Amino acid sequence: MEAQSLSGLSPGAALALPPAGGQARRRRSLGQRLWSTGPVLVLFLPPALLLFTALVVVPILDAGRYSFFDWSGYGVPTRFIGWRNFDLIWRYPAFHQALLNNLLIIAVSLCIQLPMALGLASLVASRIRGAVTFRMIFFLPYILADVAAGLIWRFMYDGDYGLAAAMAHVLGLPAPYVLADPHWAMTAVLVVIVWKYFGFHMMLFIAGLQGIDPALLDAAAIDGANRLQRFRRVTLPLLTPTIRLSVFFSVIGSLQLFDLIMPLTKGGPEDSTQTLVTFLYSFGIMRMRVGFGSAVGVVLFVICVVFAFGYKRLAFRDV
Amino acid sequence: MRRINAIPTSARLGRRSLIAAAALGAFGRHGFVTPAEAAATMIRWLHLEVNPQILKIWNAAAVEFHAQHPDSEVRLQFLENEAFKAKLPTLLQSPDAPSMFYSWGGGVMRAQIETGALRPVQMDDAWKARLNPAALSAFTSDGKIWGAPHQMALMDVYYNKTLFKKAGVAAEQIRTWDDLLAAAKALKAAGITPIAVGGGDKWPIMHWWAYLVVRAGGRQALDDAKAGRNGGFTAAPFVEAGRLLKQLADLQPFQPGYLGATFPQMLGTFGDGRAAMMLSFSGSYARQAHAAADGKGIAHDDLGLFAFPGVAGGKGLPTDTMGGMNAWLVSHTAPPQTDAFLNLLTSLKYQVETAATGIYMPSVPAANSAITDTLLQQPAAELAKSTYHQNYFDQDLGPDVGRVLNDQTTALVAGSITAEGVAKQIEEAWKLSH
Known part of the structure; x- marks a missing residue:
């Protein structure tokens, strides 16, 4: 497996190497550089630029325009209604619930998923027997498609024929229907989210741990630091960039969460498991209110942009 | 120290080829139904049906229509239910708009009428007379008939x-x-x-x-x-x-x-x-x-x-x-032959064949006698003597x-x-x- 991936990488690695001989060391003039990069620019930039414009920039601008219309998606938008769509969004209890759920997902990601991923990463990154196997097992859920994971867990939670039913039967308890209970559905969804994504964050931390020079830990050990001290004073500070990255992915993942929720609960019961994107889908697209849906999309876009830039400024200030 | 075999964190992705959609249109002009010779008029028929028994009947109708009108060709196009709902608004504005397509009537149909995406069906008296009046009225708006009802549910x-x-x-x-x-x-x-x-x-x-x-x-x-x-x-x-x-x-x-x-x-x-x-x-x-x-x-x-x-x-x-009523709506770009085809498709002959499958109730009450399933005969009888048939509220x-x-x-x-x-x-x- 490893050999295969190495051989797969080798042509790329060869390309990245500087050309042989002294030619590479010679300073090249601007003209020469343009001469060499020009054809690449002409060949590769327009398709990418065109695709990016057509598939990203234009839809974003269009959504911004539609958000000011009452439009079903048929014909062209004609009923301009100003900010009313945005005003409406705030009046939906489901939107507040969605926003709250997104924050809840972020909180759980930070308070449960992150420490769990970090803890497991420190365990399976060391040289204990079976570490590779465990690493693979923990990472497996992440490989699964979101929809597939949602369907599997829907079956697990099913109170009629699912695992929950079987377990309740063994224990002699009435079968629980967690996904049908507005008070418990979100908790059940959170369990699936943590199960699905902690493996990914664990991998991030393993990569981060790999990057730490063992000499530092050895030096700390020689200086008499115990395991906990070494972790807190050496490992953790050196892992900060990875933790920042993990937090970033958690937040963005929460804001994008959709395909796990749909097979599990579709945002129900009673909108208790809506996220911003499922709200957009069920209150915009499914109701043929493209204008309203666009307005939700704009709100989501603004949240993402504010977070992405704000977080970059705050967390990566010193990087 | 053993190297930890983690995911490639900084994998060099290389240049990714963007060649993608070359295979589009590979289905070309090979129609699903009628012989391959080029026809002057093409009736594009967009549907959601997956049941082979029903599709067989529809194909037979398309073939018969082509035999009667050699210059016209009927082509069936399938879209899955959710994909159909999502794509229809865009499809109706494209040059490839279907000539006739599936509808549940009600609010969606009204939105389609308002934007000028549809044209009324040219229906003669004999055609009107054989259809279930409730189904006909569900697809009538502003005194015009916008669809040819083909099946009903209760x-x-x-x-x-x-x-x-x-x-x-x-x-x-x-x-x-x-x-x-x-x-x-x-x-x-x-x-x-x-x-x-x-x-x-x-x-x-x-x-x-x-x-x-x-x-x-x-x-x-x-x-x-x-x-x-x-x-x-x-x-x-x-x-x-x-x-x-x-x-x-x-x-x-x-x-x-x-x-x-x-x-x-x-x-x-x-x-x-x-x-x-x-x-x-x-x-x-x-x-x-x-x-x-x-x-x-x-x-x-x-x-x-x-x-x-x-x-x-x-x-x-x-x-x-x-209960529900379904009709074929006609888009504003549909060729005039579409109406004639719809007349044939909702004729007693094909409605009888549909009823005999026991899958749907026909929109032509005279075809009810072909229903053999007792569990379908009962709603068909209720529908036949219905004093007022209300479309599903969420569709209406x-x-x-x-x-x-x-x-x-x-x-x-x-x-x-x-x-x-x-x-x-x-x-x-x-x-x-x-």
Whole structure:
């Protein structure tokens, strides 16, 4: 497996190497550089630029325009209604619930998923027997498609024929229907989210741990630091960039969460498991209110942009 | 130290080829149906049908039409249900717009009419006369006919005869809502879950409320509400329907976990014999069998159905019915031959063939005699003598208000909103979108 991936990488690695001989060391003039990069620019930039414009920039601008219309998606938008769509969004209890759920997902990601991923990463990154196997097992859920994971867990939670039913039967308890209970559905969804994504964050931390020079830990050990001290004073500070990255992915993942929720609960019961994107889908697209849906999309876009830039400024200030 | 074999964190992705959509149009001009010679006129027919029996009939109609009109060709195009709904608005504005396509009527059709995406069907008197008048009127707007109805459905209460017998309940005696409540109590007392619903999909609950509105308010209720008379959707029949549904919900008659159950799960609960009743469409014998855990479900002889019970003091007649109607709508770019083809497709001959499959009820009542399944004969007879046939509320009121209906009626049953609250929410949603 490893050999295969190495051989797969080798042509790329060869390309990245500087050309042989002294030619590479010679300073090249601007003209020469343009001469060499020009054809690449002409060949590769327009398709990418065109695709990016057509598939990203234009839809974003269009959504911004539609958000000011009452439009079903048929014909062209004609009923301009100003900010009313945005005003409406705030009046939906489901939107507040969605926003709250997104924050809840972020909180759980930070308070449960992150420490769990970090803890497991420190365990399976060391040289204990079976570490590779465990690493693979923990990472497996992440490989699964979101929809597939949602369907599997829907079956697990099913109170009629699912695992929950079987377990309740063994224990002699009435079968629980967690996904049908507005008070418990979100908790059940959170369990699936943590199960699905902690493996990914664990991998991030393993990569981060790999990057730490063992000499530092050895030096700390020689200086008499115990395991906990070494972790807190050496490992953790050196892992900060990875933790920042993990937090970033958690937040963005929460804001994008959709395909796990749909097979599990579709945002129900009673909108208790809506996220911003499922709200957009069920209150915009499914109701043929493209204008309203666009307005939700704009709100989501603004949240993402504010977070992405704000977080970059705050967390990566010193990087 | 052993190298840790983690994921490649800084994998060099290289330059990714962007070659992608070259295979588009690979299906070329090889039609699904008619011979390959180039025809002057192309009728593009967009449908959602997956049943091979129905497709066989449609293909035969297309071939016959081509034989009669050698210069015209009919081409069937399939889209899956959800993809169809998502793509249709864009498709109708493209040069490849379908000539005729599937419709549930109601609010979506009105949006299509308003934007000029459709043109009326040129229907002669003989054609009109053979169609079910309720279906025809569902696709009539501003005095023009916008679609050729081809199939119909009716909602009935299905029941499990064995479970009814066990609880000592006689289906023939359930004529009013109070009878139904009494039956639910008797079933519960016998340790049987009275009713299966699909609260996860919501609309299976909404139909209970909607049918109660039809029974309580009759033909006039929905028309008045749409026109904003008597307080719109806050008028008495709507509140009354909510109150009655709440009475039922208070008995806790639904299967455990009903709020998360989908429509197929509801069918499965009923098909497995874990609930005694369900409100469902005509043709639900096959549906419940398919959804049951053993793939067989309730035996044909053990399955019964009765018309939705009446409401004391209600304005609706017991012979008023509720169910779906489907038609082929014609887009504004459709060739004139489309109408002739629709005439052929909804002719008695093809309607008889459709009815004989036992899958759909025909839109031509004369074809009813071809129905052999007793469980389909009964709704067909109800439909034939229907005094007023109401389209599904969520289709009639459009996807926007329809979803509000679904949300609020489910919340009512779950106990988080009152009957008055439901009516108010619907009225607000209706006002907002009109």
